[in-house]
Amino acid sequence: SAVISQKPSRDICQRGTSLTIQCQVDSQVTMMFWYRQQPGQSLTLIATANQGSEATYESGFVIDKFPISRPNLTFSTLTVSNMSPEDSSIYLCSVRGVVNTGELFFGEGSRLTVL
Template identity: 90%
Template sequence: SAVISQKPSRDICQRGTSLTIQCQVDSQVTMMFWYRQQPGQSLTLIATANQGSEATYESGFVIDKFPISRPNLTFSTLTVSNMSPEDSSIYLCSGGAPSSQETQYFGPGTRLLVL
């Protein structure tokens, strides 16, 4: 199994600013992902964080708004840029390996409130 931590756990930000969320895995994982979850709603996949190359974004999400880095197999960051109140949400990262014997492990999430 893998244990995933996120920093910060929560933050309150002003409109127009940016916030970088860090995701740390305690072991090497092949794949890392970023999700968004509105309170009371399901998770929406933002992007796949690829090591050493540009992230792969899902429909409706763009790199300018959500730049992602993944410098190695245990760490990734998601930046929420030029924030607006609509960006208020919980952001979660996950990691795992593409194997039938393994699955994705999730971090506890970062709760973001944009004023």
């Protein structure tokens, strides 16, 4: 299993500002996934972050808006830049457990409200 801690758990932000979300895992993992979940919606994959390389972004998400860092095998950050009310969502960090089972583990999420 994997235990994931995310910070902050929630925040209220002003339009035009940026916020960095931290994701800490209790074990070393190769891949970390960042998802966004808008109110009442399913999860949408933002990007996949591998240690030592650039993150791979999904269609509709760009590095300038959602820069990601992955400095080591247990930690990653996602920054939501130049926020607007449309960025109000829950942002979730996820990793796989044992590779052969493929089970995903999630943090509790970071709920952002942009005013």
